[in-house]
Amino acid sequence: MRAAPSPEEIRRRNLAVLLRHVHRDGPVSRTVLAERMGVNRSTILALTADLAAAGLVSEELPGQTGKAGRPSLVVRPESDRVYVIALDVGADRLAAATVGLGGAILARTEKARTTGAFDPDEVRATLAAMTRALIARAAPGSVCVGAGVAFCGMVRQEDGVVRYGPNIGWAEVPFGADMTRELDLGVPVLVGNNANLGALAERERGVGxxxxxxxxxxxxxxxxxxxxxxxxxxxxxxxxxxxxxxxxxxxxxxxxxxxxxxxxxxxxxxxxxxxxxxxxxxxxxxxxxxxxxxxxxxxxxxxxxxxxxxxxxxxxxxxxxxxxxxxxxxxxxxxxxxxxxxxxxxxxxxxxxxxxxxxxxxxxxxxxLGGDSTLIGAAELAFAAVLTDPLQTLARNVHADS
Amino acid sequence: MRAAPSPEEIRRRNLAVLLRHVHRDGPVSRTVLAERMGVNRSTILALTADLAAAGLVSEELPGQTGKAGRPSLVVRPESDRVYVIALDVGADRLAAATVGLGGAILARTEKARTTGAFDPDEVRATLAAMTRALIARAAPGSVCVGAGVAFCGMVRQEDGVVRYGPNIGWAEVPFGADMTRELDLGVPVLVGNNANLGALAERERGVGxxxxxxxxxxxxxxxxxxxxxxxxxxxxxxxxxxxxxxxxxxxxxxxxxxxxxxxxxxxxxxxxxxxxxxxxxxxxxxxxxxxxxxxxxxxxxxxxxxxxxxxxxxxxxxxxxxxxxxxxxxxxxxxxxxxxxxxxxxxxxxxxxxxxxxxxxxxxxxxxLGGDSTLIGAAELAFAAVLTDPLQTLARNVHADS
Incomplete structure (x- = not known):
């Protein structure tokens, strides 16, 4: 039998659940959050205060609601302050973006590629240069909390090894480890199959x-x-x-x-x-x-x-x-x-x-999601850590940046 | 929040879990059951006593174990006493069997069919005749606790309607309801797709x-x-x-x-x-x-x-x-x-x-499972009720028989 979760464990889980709601659905009132999470408003108040103090969400008065009484504050993700690096290795392009908490693309860059064999070293260097240019444009004081790659081939989940990418001539390339070393962001670079990530993106925030x-x-x-x-x-x-x-x-x-x-x-x-x-x-x-x-x-x-x-x-x-x-x-x-x-x-x-x-x-x-479902899926992969344990992950990355 | 389960609910669930172990794995000692279920031996003793009183399991001394000390009694399913009717409608045959608790085929009969359109009325009548002959051969005092059909086509789970059986020319045939009425066993006749049932059978007790x-x-x-x-x-x-x-x-x-x-x-x-x-x-x-x-x-x-x-x-x-x-x-x-x-x-x-x-x-x-994975799968479908709530299901069917 497992022991019942401690109050601290419950708080950490609830912080994650609240942040996931805000990340997926965008600005949402405290009242609605309390309903969706099945907790009372004072719990929401405390959770929101913690997340706001960490700079993950902000609170503001909603627009005119037409309802009488004091309006419920709206909680919104700090999209400009907390972001991830999303990369996309397609057989005909390389793309990179910064994606803010809440799923908005903050900045985006792309290079078309002709097909044939891609040199892994060159792909890595190109993506690293694109990433550095994006980070240089990020808002002052903002924090990168993760990095993800959508790859056009078969990827081993655990370690980001590309098993097979027939259209760019790769086999057994340790791409996740290589990119982690190259970018040196203080976060691991996670790699997933592009279509799997696209499916998750369309199910989370797309047509599905x-x-x-x-x-x-x-x-x-x-x-x-x-x-x-x-x-x-x-x-x-x-x-x-x-x-x-x-x-x-x-x-x-x-x-x-x-x-x-x-x-x-x-x-x-x-x-x-x-x-x-x-x-x-x-x-x-x-x-x-x-x-x-x-x-x-x-x-x-x-x-x-x-x-x-x-x-x-x-x-x-x-x-x-x-x-x-x-x-x-x-x-x-x-x-x-x-x-x-x-x-x-x-x-x-x-x-x-x-x-x-x-x-x-x-x-x-x-x-x-236009041509960007794979890129958004890569961002979701990168957001997974902060959406699982918001304060710990943020603390780790703020520390890594300083 | 859901209230914690009552002792009676816990007992009913544990009866079901114990019976599922015995049904799937065959004779097993009380000691092993206690280990697998993560409960103490006195709980196993009480659960086994209830199931034995209902006639679902029996207990016996194991064969020579070579170990010192008092041997743990072995709990075995009452295969001859508690059985289901399993039917198989293939595009080239009709098959029927009585299958005892524990998964053994007790008796089995089959009719080869030439293909082309099958008349639903005739299929129903043929299966009913096969079923009655099997029941007539069942052990005195035995109880039928369910009936299932494996069907070679698309079946709607909820109500056993055959949506489409191209190879026998069926569409929108309410086969589950028709068979339930025809057999009049006091239990519903459940219908599933034959290959789905075969997959479950191979996973439960076959090569997979x-x-x-x-x-x-x-x-x-x-x-x-x-x-x-x-x-x-x-x-x-x-x-x-x-x-x-x-x-x-x-x-x-x-x-x-x-x-x-x-x-x-x-x-x-x-x-x-x-x-x-x-x-x-x-x-x-x-x-x-x-x-x-x-x-x-x-x-x-x-x-x-x-x-x-x-x-x-x-x-x-x-x-x-x-x-x-x-x-x-x-x-x-x-x-x-x-x-x-x-x-x-x-x-x-x-x-x-x-x-x-x-x-x-x-x-x-x-x-x-030889040619019988679909038939065994149909039996598993039929056993689901007794494996979910053993004593209630048995009481209902003993009553229906008398």
Whole structure:
């Protein structure tokens, strides 16, 4: 039997719960917090005072509410003062951002990349330079409380080792440890699979808010999947579940970087679209947008390319709908643009191959976080420590900064 | 806040926990029960006495232990006295069994079926006749405490309505309610998807005992999937997840009963195998066994048919391995025979299409419950009530019988 938690343990847990509410939902009144947490207002008062003294939240009078009586103070996250570093290693770009408590992107920078093998040392140096430039622009007195990376491949959770990133030619790269050393922020740099992080971001603050059964598909050169079932991310035995980009949708089809043929990402990723559109652009969001624009202007080759890729994407989605019975499939990264330009093909394929009882309820949606669901997911990974033990984590990092 | 449980509630829960241990593990000593449950021996003594008085367990001296001192009495389930009815509606057979507490099949009967549309009334009448014959053979004074059906299609959990059974031509059949009325046992007849139940059975008492991340594939005319991730069955929004048989592995391929083409079950189910082997047998286990026998005797057509079907099956398995990163894939129903005769093809396809980090750890295994994992799963469904509240459930059913 475990002993009952001490009053100090209870206080620490409640501080974390309150901060998570404010972080996820933004400014919220003391009254509403008391209701949601099931504690009385004096407890909220004490918790808020502690968090405010640490500089994690502030309190202010709400706007006009139209209600009589003394208004309940609103608690808001100190977005400018407490932030994390969020990094995104895609097969066609590197991105970096500072993200404030509450989830707002404070500053953001991005470098497009051509594909092929990426040199890990160079990626690390580039991300470090981007990070240092962002930190230099952070508000005076602000505190970095964590760092997270969304990576386009298979990552071992425990230590941030990249097991396999076929589209950038990596295998067994100790990226988490390397980035921690390189950035030297006093916090570990956590690494996660980009689509898994995108799924969590869409469920926390995107189009899938609050859904228990959600599939997020992230496209760039590759296609990754983040699958949430019964409220939990599916990891499988080693945590590598969700590699839907390597589901074969066209046996014997286009060669895939993984060594197989006809994988979903080989048939519906950027390279397939660019080739079908008979273009020579380097892969990347710009290339996809150019093809979508051309199709909208009446370019038949571009339109047919989008329809072909949409049909392949639809085959993959239909399989996933039959396998998972999700309530929503979210298209993110360049799949957002591809889906919007080929929704009829995707939906038609789902109607043909999907079983009625599962397809009749599923909603197909585009990411509500624009191109940044993976980056926001990386920020959430980085915020995990402060949202688990706010005061300890903050004290550690304020100390590290001084 | 919820009030602390009363001593009576605690006793009822502990009775259920003890009975579940004995049901799952078979005869077990009081000492071991005390250790596993984390309670003292006098509590075990009292709980065992209550369960024994109700006729759910008995106690006996163990065999020679070689240890000094008074041996701990062994508690065993009253398998002959407390049983459930387990039914299995496959696309190629109807099966029925009485299964005793502890999971042993007491008596079993089966009727092979040719495929095509099944008349729900006739299925109901046939299963009812099989059930009555089994009950007539049950031990005098024994008690039926539940009934469960494993069904080869999509079933709504709450009310046992068959939403869709493509291979037997059913849609929206209120099978649970109909069977409850027909059998009139004083207990509801619960209905579940056969592959989901098979997965649970293999995890509880089969080759996947204790695994958290397991995929069970059940083959007859169709192929169903039961997917356990993080210890929980994947249901998705409506509980219809796991329809891996309708994952397209050969676009534009063989017509499937669902209306699509090239589905895994159309390419690797019984009908595909029989056709590839150039036979005219009606589908069923006998037909598959005849083809496997012929191949073993050197029949090249039979062997090539098995290899072809194995390759298709391997494609589906590779996709599932990439999507889920399971620690084990279990082949049940006729997929057991098909896998054993084409393991090289299945493994070769998984090696080609599976990503290294996920395929290197996955174990491919055949069902440890022979052809009966779905039937045993149906029994587990039926046992759920008595394993949740043993004395109440038993009292209700003894009363109903008298």
């Amino acid at each position: 808010a609050g859904l228990a059964d959600l599939i997020y598909l992230h496209g760039d050169v590759g296609i990754g999947g983040g699958i949430i079932m019964g409220g939990e991310l599916i990891g499988g035995e080693g945590g590598y579940g969700g590699e839907v980009g390597h589901m074969v949708v066209s046996p014997g089809g286009r060669a895939c970087a993984c060594g197989s043929r006809g994988c979903l990402e080989a048939e519906a990723g950027e390279l397939a679209l660019i080739e079908a559109a008979e273009r020579t652009d380097p892969p990347g969001r710009a290339a996809v947008e150019a093809i979508v624009d051309a199709a909208a202007r009446g370019d038949v080759t571009a339109r047919d390319a989008l329809h072909h890729v949409g049909d392949q994407l639809g085959s993959g989605v239909a399989n996933l709908v039959n396998i998972f019975n999700p309530s929503m499939v979210v298209f993110g990264g360049v799949l957002r643009e591809i889906y919007l330009a080929s929704a009829a093909q995707v939906r038609s394929r789902v109607a043909l191959d999907g079983l009625r009882a599962v397809r009749e309820r599923v909603r197909l949606r585009t990411s509500a | 005992a204790g695994l958290a991340d397991l995929i069970y594939l059940h083959g007859d005319v169709g192929i169903g999937g039961g997917i356990i991730m993080g210890g929980e069955l994947i249901g998705g929004e409506g509980g219809y997840g796991g329809e891996v048989g309708h994952m397209v592995v050969s676009p534009g391929g063989r017509a499937c009963a669902c209306g699509s083409r090239g589905c895994l079950e159309a390419e690797a189910g019984e009908l595909a195998l029989i056709e590839a082997a150039e036979r005219t047998d009606p589908p069923g286990r006998a037909a598959v066994e005849a083809i496997v026998d012929a191949a073993a005797r050197g029949d090249v057509t039979a062997r090539d048919a098995l290899h072809h079907v194995g390759d298709q099956l391997g494609s589906g398995v590779a996709n599932l391995v990439n999507i889920f990163n399971p620690s084990m894939v279990v082949f049940g129903g006729v997929l057991r025979e098909i896998y054993l005769a084409s393991a090289a093809q299945v493994r070769s396809r998984v090696a080609l299409d599976g990503l290294r980090a996920v395929r290197e750890r996955v174990r491919l295994r055949t069902s440890a």
